Amino acid sequence: MMNVIVAGAAGRMGRRIGVMVDRHPDLLYTGGFEAPGSPAIGSDAGELAGIGRNGVQIGAGLESVIDQGDVIIDFTHHAATMTFARLAARHGKAMVIGTTGLTGDELAELAELATAFPCVQAPNMSVCVNVLFKLVKKTAAILGDAYDIEIIEAHHNQKKDAPSGTALKLGELAAEGVGRRLTEVGVYERSGMVGVRKPHEIGIQSIRAADIVGEHTVFFAGPGERLELTHRAHTRDHFARGATVAAAWLENRPNGLYTMFDVLGLQDL
Ligand SMILES: NC(=O)C1=CN([C@@H]2O[C@H](COP(=O)(O)OP(=O)(O)OC[C@H]3O[C@@H](n4cnc5c(N)ncnc54)[C@H](O)[C@@H]3O)[C@@H](O)[C@H]2O)C=CC1
Ligand SMILES: O=C(O)C1=N[C@H](C(=O)O)C[C@H](O)C1
Numbered sequence: 001m002m003n004v005i006v007a008g009a010a011g012r013m014g015r016r017i018g019v020m021v022d023r024h025p026d027l028l029y030t031g032g033f034e035a036p037g038s039p040a041i042g043s044d045a046g047e048l049a050g051i052g053r054n055g056v057q058i059g060a061g062l063e064s065v066i067d068q069g070d071v072i073i074d075f076t077h078h079a080a081t082m083t084f085a086r087l088a089a090r091h092g093k094a095m096v097i098g099t100t101g102l103t104g105d106e107l108a109e110l111a112e113l114a115t116a117f118p119c120v121q122a123p124n125m126s127v128c129v130n131v132l133f134k135l136v137k138k139t140a141a142i143l144g145d146a147y148d149i150e151i152i153e154a155h156h157n158q159k160k161d162a163p164s165g166t167a168l169k170l171g172e173l174a175a176e177g178v179g180r181r182l183t184e185v186g187v188y189e190r191s192g193m194v195g196v197r198k199p200h201e202i203g204i205q206s207i208r209a210a211d212i213v214g215e216h217t218v219f220f221a222g223p224g225e226r227l228e229l230t231h232r233a234h235t236r237d238h239f240a241r242g243a244t245v246a247a248a249w250l251e252n253r254p255n256g257l258y259t260m261f262d263v264l265g266l267q268d269l
Pocket of ligand 1: 033
């Protein structure tokens with residue numbers, strides 16, 4: 001049994017994670033917190049999640065609740081995530097990080113910190129998106145440079161980061177499939193007389209509209225045809241369920257930085 005602390009418990013994901021923790025037989029919702037100053041502080045976590053009062057009072061910041069759980073599930077903001085990871089390392093707590101927008105330096109620090117605690121970090125906790133990750137790298141390797149690769153992602157109009165963490169990971173894996181790095185070939189904006197498309201570019205474009213939960217399409221466009229691989233999320237529940245599966249998977253796990261490939265057993269595919 002793992003006692004769970006939900007970071008950002010009042011958020012879109014935090015509330016659904018509360019539901020999925022409550023449904024998971026090996027998890028117990030024992031702590032939750034929000035940013036200092038949040039109106040949710042002091043309220044009941046169960047009521048926030050819509051599962052009925054559970055007696056867990058929302059705290060102000062992780063330090064106020066860190067002794068209430070074994071694993072922290074974090075879907076907040078990248079700068080906050082790093083603060084939580086430093087605390088988790090100090091207190092030997094496990095962590096599931098779904099928050100996106102982490103910088104290269106933050107990801108490097110996280111890898112270092114994770115020598116002191118077990119952590120699953122993934123820009124997308126959905127089973128099918130992690131299958132898509134595998135398919136995209138293999139498809140890029142099969143089709144090679146004869147096919148232009150482009151990515152379009154669409155999310156709700158409240159999303160703060162762009163491109164999505166999922167789109168960036170799709171781009172990284174597609175680039176790896178053709179033996180390159182996204183940092184060399186990624187193109188994130190085309191506006192004005194941009195000239196003809198350079199060979200090997202991987203364009204990533206973002207749509208932000210209404211309440212779109214999350215959609216990603218990878219285009220492999222070649223002479224006279226194209227292949228489109230698309231994932232569409234219907235609700236946030238599959239992300240939240242994936243996060244709870246990861247939290248349970250971390251019980252008695254050695255320290256280290258893991259991905260959803262490890263959790264789902266996809267690492268060797
Ligand atoms: N990995 C995945 O499968 C998924 C990742 N995400 C990512 O999760 C993050 C959150 O997304 P949403 O829930 O839609 O955002 P949201 O804005 O609805 O929720 C974020 C919550 O975190 C809280 N928060 C911010 N700073 C905090 C701090 N210092 N301490 C405690 N709480 C703090 C906010 O008050 C808010 O309640 C984003 O980075 C998003 O890209 C979202 C869905 C799936
Ligand atoms: O902000 C969201 O909502 C989502 N963010 C993640 C991302 O940035 O990839 C995952 C999912 O697409 C939903």
